[in-house]
Amino acid sequence: MKASSRVRNLPTPSVQRLPVYLRFLKEARRRGDDVVSCTRIAEEFGQRSVQVRKDLAITGVSGRPKVGYRVDELIEAIESFLGWDVKTTAFLVGVGNLGRALLNYEGFVEHGLDVAAAFDANPALFGQEINGRVVRPLDQIASTAARLREEGRIVEMGIVTVPARAAQPVADKLVGIGVRAIWNYAPVRLDLPNDVVYEEVKLSASFAVLTNRLRRRDADE
Amino acid sequence: MKASSRVRNLPTPSVQRLPVYLRFLKEARRRGDDVVSCTRIAEEFGQRSVQVRKDLAITGVSGRPKVGYRVDELIEAIESFLGWDVKTTAFLVGVGNLGRALLNYEGFVEHGLDVAAAFDANPALFGQEINGRVVRPLDQIASTAARLREEGRIVEMGIVTVPARAAQPVADKLVGIGVRAIWNYAPVRLDLPNDVVYEEVKLSASFAVLTNRLRRRDADE
DNA sequence: TAGATTGTTAATCGATTAACAATC
DNA sequence: TAGATTGTTAATCGATTAACAATC
Numbered sequence: 001m002k003a004s005s006r007v008r009n010l011p012t013p014s015v016q017r018l019p020v021y022l023r024f025l026k027e028a029r030r031r032g033d034d035v036v037s038c039t040r041i042a043e044e045f046g047q048r049s050v051q052v053r054k055d056l057a058i059t060g061v062s063g064r065p066k067v068g069y070r071v072d073e074l075i076e077a078i079e080s081f082l083g084w085d086v087k088t089t090a091f092l093v094g095v096g097n098l099g100r101a102l103l104n105y106e107g108f109v110e111h112g113l114d115v116a117a118a119f120d121a122n123p124a125l126f127g128q129e130i131n132g133r134v135v136r137p138l139d140q141i142a143s144t145a146a147r148l149r150e151e152g153r154i155v156e157m158g159i160v161t162v163p164a165r166a167a168q169p170v171a172d173k174l175v176g177i178g179v180r181a182i183w184n185y186a187p188v189r190l191d192l193p194n195d196v197v198y199e200e201v202k203l204s205a206s207f208a209v210l211t212n213r214l215r216r217r218d219a220d221e
Numbered sequence: 222m223k224a225s226s227r228v229r230n231l232p233t234p235s236v237q238r239l240p241v242y243l244r245f246l247k248e249a250r251r252r253g254d255d256v257v258s259c260t261r262i263a264e265e266f267g268q269r270s271v272q273v274r275k276d277l278a279i280t281g282v283s284g285r286p287k288v289g290y291r292v293d294e295l296i297e298a299i300e301s302f303l304g305w306d307v308k309t310t311a312f313l314v315g316v317g318n319l320g321r322a323l324l325n326y327e328g329f330v331e332h333g334l335d336v337a338a339a340f341d342a343n344p345a346l347f348g349q350e351i352n353g354r355v356v357r358p359l360d361q362i363a364s365t366a367a368r369l370r371e372e373g374r375i376v377e378m379g380i381v382t383v384p385a386r387a388a389q390p391v392a393d394k395l396v397g398i399g400v401r402a403i404w405n406y407a408p409v410r411l412d413l414p415n416d417v418v419y420e421e422v423k424l425s426a427s428f429a430v431l432t433n434r435l436r437r438r439d440a441d442e
Numbered sequence: 443t444a445g446a447t448t449g450t451t452a453a454t455c456g457a458t459t460a461a462c463a464a465t466c
Numbered sequence: 467t468a469g470a471t472t473g474t475t476a477a478t479c480g481a482t483t484a485a486c487a488a489t490c
Contacts, residue, residue, distance in 0.1 A: 011481060015433050016426035023408065037447065045410060050483060053448065065448045065489040082429050083436035097322030104318045107408070111428060156435065181435045183428065187244065187328070189266060197438060199431040203422060205237035207332060207404065208303050210420040212236050214377065214402045215304030217418060232457060258471065271459060274472065286465040286472045446490095453484070460477070466470095 014055040015082075020045060021055070022078045029071050037068035084111045089148070089155050091179070093170045094162035095120040095128075095135050098185055102161060103130045116155065117144050121166070138173070145177040157181040164188045235276040236303075241266060242276070243299045250292050258289035305333045310369070310376050312400070314391045315383035316341040316349075316356050319406055323382065324351045337374065338365050342387070359394070366398040378402040385409045 021041055028036055038052040045052075056069065059081040063069035079085040092099055092115050102108070103118060118133045120126075125135045136144060145155050158174030160167055160182060167186035174182060181197045184190055192198055242262055249257050259273040266273075277290065282298040284290035300306040313320055313336050323329070324339060339354045341347075346356045357365060366376050379395030381388055381403060388407035395403060402418045405411055413419055 009480090010433070012430060013481070015430050016423065019408075019423075019425040019429045020410070039447075048483065049447090050449095051481095054450095054482085057449075063448055066446050067490065068447070081433065083432040086436075088432060088435070097318060097325045101318030101322050107425075108428075111425070111432070113428075157431075180438065181431055183431055187240075189241070195438070197431060197434040199427050199434075201422075201424060201427050202237065202240075204240035204328075204332070206420050206422050207329075207334075208240045209233060209236050210378075210402055210404055210418060211304040211309060211332070212231070212302065213418040214309070215307075217401065217416070230456090234457070260471070269459065270471090271473095272457090275458085275474095278473075284472055287470050288466065289471070448487105448489080450487085451485085453482105455482070456480090458477105458479070461475085463472105463474085465472080 010058055014058050017055050018059070018078050018082060021052070022075065022082075025071055025075050025078070029075065033071055035068040036071055036074070038063070040068075082111075086112055087114050088112050088157055088181075089114050089116050089153050090157035090159055090183075091115070091117050091119065091141065091145070091155050091174065091177075092159040092161060093119045093138070093141070093174065094160060094166070094186075095122075095125055095130065096161060096163075099159075099161035100130055102159065103133060113157075115159070116148060116153065119144075121162075138170070141173050142177055155179055157183060160184045160186055160190070162186055231279055235279050238276050239280070239299050239303060242273070243296065243303075246292055246296050246299070250296065254292055256289040257292055257295070259284070261289075303332075305331070307333055308335050309333050309378055309402075310335050310337050310374050311378035311380055311404075312336070312338055312340065312362065312366070312376050312395065312398075313380040313382060314340045314359070314362070314395065315381065315387070315407075316343075316346050316351065317382060317384075320380075320382035321351055323380065324354060334378075336380070337369060337376065340365075342383075359391070362394050363398055376400055378404060381405045381407055381411070383407055 024041060024044055025036065038056065039049045042049040042052045059077040061069060061074055061077040090113060092102060095118050099118065103115060115133060118130060118135050119138050119141055120135050121138045126137055128135045148155060155177060156179060158179040160170055162170050164186050167184065167188050168190055171182055171190045171192060175192060175196060182190060182192060184200045187204060189200065190198065245262060245265060246257065259277065260270045263270040263273045280298040280302040282290060282295055311334060313323060316339050320339065324336060336354060339351060339356050340359050340362055341356050342359045347358055349356045369376060376398060377400060379400040381391055383391050385407050388405065388409050389411055392403055392411045392413060396413060396417060403411060403413060405421045408425060410421065411419065
């Protein structure tokens, strides 16, 4: 159990369920609840309580038998585990409808996400302001990052909301300014250095599951 | 092996990967390729060829040893398996930025999705046209569905892009007009009858995985 | 105390991968 | 034919669930 380089193997499904619990816990806090049991959480989401307990365990919190978990402690533990308690500065590239939707979504603030600037290739959009952010030309990515760096703000994440064709070159540019994470909404797999963490939002995967089930249900009748 | 009610247990991860292959296969067809091997597909996406073979097998196609799979046959098999070869008529509710993004996304046509109408609660949007669809008041869901039904168009799917609070009542309305599938973008789990298929797009799950990995990487250095 | 709840070990289930025979 | 590739069975891996002891 080395001090630093110990890479625990975290079950991805557990990490993915944490935001759901977090949302519920914040509601509970608003209602004034002090403690909550995993039985209660499980019930809310139609899961087994063991699963909730295992999921929560990865954050390091512990509850008290017979009592449950302290709501505020749990919220803090999940936020810290997910890195949502610290600000993450990001650039968003691609100000189409999807990019615009993300820029306008206020919920990300709760997750520590700070989209510092937005970029696009279309000159018609340059200078346009969206939710407080001015759209800049693509080729100002590096200079804007440099300017922010002088203010002590490091751009750690790139959000890619351009069409499939443009995604790889855009990602390369973002990697060029030193981002350490890419969140990709374009329907292509991006080739990135190993030390850049990568997540892809696969809308068509979700749609595929939905339509496949719908058609199989049809066939069953 | 009963004729109809045989519910095969399909691995969801396999279903989710099919759209990725489909996209690649369509590119291959555009290039004029006649056949493709799963070795080639696996290489493209950094997977094992066995996995690709297993994934393709669920669609029912078979390839030929030494040769590979016929590209057009494979495309047809995947599309049919996913139900993307038939038109699915849908209503979209919630014309915020996200709803707008989906209405403007042309790619869905390739998946057989036909968004027949869009609805919102905000009167300021009524009558506004988005990519050929007029925004209607929420309370016209039932009457619009009835009108379409007279034309022989059955609304089978509801796409929910309203804020979390509004999602459940909207879903209930959609279920009320007889949709058999709900595609939910709101960050809440919807309670639905068992015979309605349900898929949720969990952006925060994806974001959670990304930021958690980013922070753990930081900690490792 | 009795009962509810946590934390953990063992069993089960499902998906991925390895191994290999069949085949064009 | 030899080599590449498919299709399938068996082994492995990882996540979920069951079982139960510990505890407030």
